[in-house]
Amino acid sequence: MNLLAVDTAGKTAAVAVLRDDTLLYEIQSNTGLTHSETLLPMIDTALRACGLTVDDLDVLGATNGPGSFTGLRIGLSLVKGLALPRQIPCAPVSTMAALAWGMAGQGTVVGAQDARRGQVYWAAFDLEGHARLTPDRAQPVEALEEFVQRCKKPLFFVGDGAALCYNRYRQTPGVAACPPALQVLRGAGVALAAKAVWESGGCVPPADLLPEYHRLSQAERERAEREKQQGEPNHAI
Template identity: 80%
Template sequence: RIGDTMNILAVDTAGKSAAVAILRDDTLLYETQCNNGMTHSETLLPMIDTALHACGLTMEDIDLLGVTNGPGSFTGLRIGLSVIKGLALPRQIPCAGVSTMAALAYGLAGEGTVIGAQDARRGQVYWGAFDLATHTRLTEDTAAPVASLEKFVQDCKKPLFFVGDGATLCYNSYKQVCGVAACPPALQVLRGAGVALAAKAMWEAGACVPPAALLPDYHRLSQAERERAEREKQQAEGTV
């Protein structure tokens, strides 16, 4: 940490939208969201540049970098991690690899339980549950069919919210369950402020790492790896 304040630059590219935020101690200086269908490789660097200029900062003023490191889109995660590593390496700025689910939870405030859910395709979601008031983790992050959340949803004793680009899939399945509370689609997006706040909590817990140690946490094999494993299994069984 440099000086009397801490400036955190945080980014997210784990899903369909991209987000950037700058947090100074407990003050959110800047936040932006982009969900226009353009690729993260097109939008992320200009968003970061605009954020720094808007706050009158340069990378020399940044004390901590936060980035969602998974689970989520493999390509999206690689873009975000590569950009943050590139920004961090010259000055060896500490980095926080933030769980996508934790970032979703930290972007929402109130009372109850929040499930961060990102669309993992094939009827599955990446999901993790947190206490909304304290952001205490209630489950580990995992990839699973939407139907497998049923026991947790049914057993939840507090109002339950879904956020993330997989939230609609969950609401479609569980909106009639007693205790499931509505969250408007516009507020289900992963916020840059959520990444920044989760990164700040990781810093305070001593969980940040040097740039070289910043790694993705995919939680499952890529499609190409799954297809290769299936081909190898079929070959071993003599079915191809």
């Protein structure tokens, strides 16, 4: 089974190629360039390095959220474009699950992506078996307080929102340090999470590979705020 995995949910981009249980190739880009500039060359390089073409792929995996709305659309559009003509099964991967699968060992890992406005997209996993402990959520950093305080195992934060979490919870007992260079979402994490989706029968046809945003877009939030203000009675005299 040849699997190509792609991530564009956050500030970094990642690509990996997995053959059965063997990681053939992995690359991350954190250069500040847009995903539209980097992703296709990264995929082309990965396939060439592995001696593969798109026709050799059995599964395409991609993070489908939560994360940057624009980033997710770029990655999912590209994956669907590769998969549709060949009807390659697609594995939708939670960004939080991909972050967790990129780590190994013992303890609890919280995947956290920067959602702006002091919020993070987050979810927690047990590193033993990568069992999910919480659903994916979009919340203020302060909302993690109860979970962090109650966690009984060493707790690590990863993702481009990890720094926000460490800034608040670094001194909390049980919170363990994770070097910033290891907080990046890995292509291998996406690939392993996608493999788990495939093994569980969770793959979908390319047309059904859709984003999971977990909150309204900025335009939708601003429209809702305008409608709320327009609907409020005018008490001016």
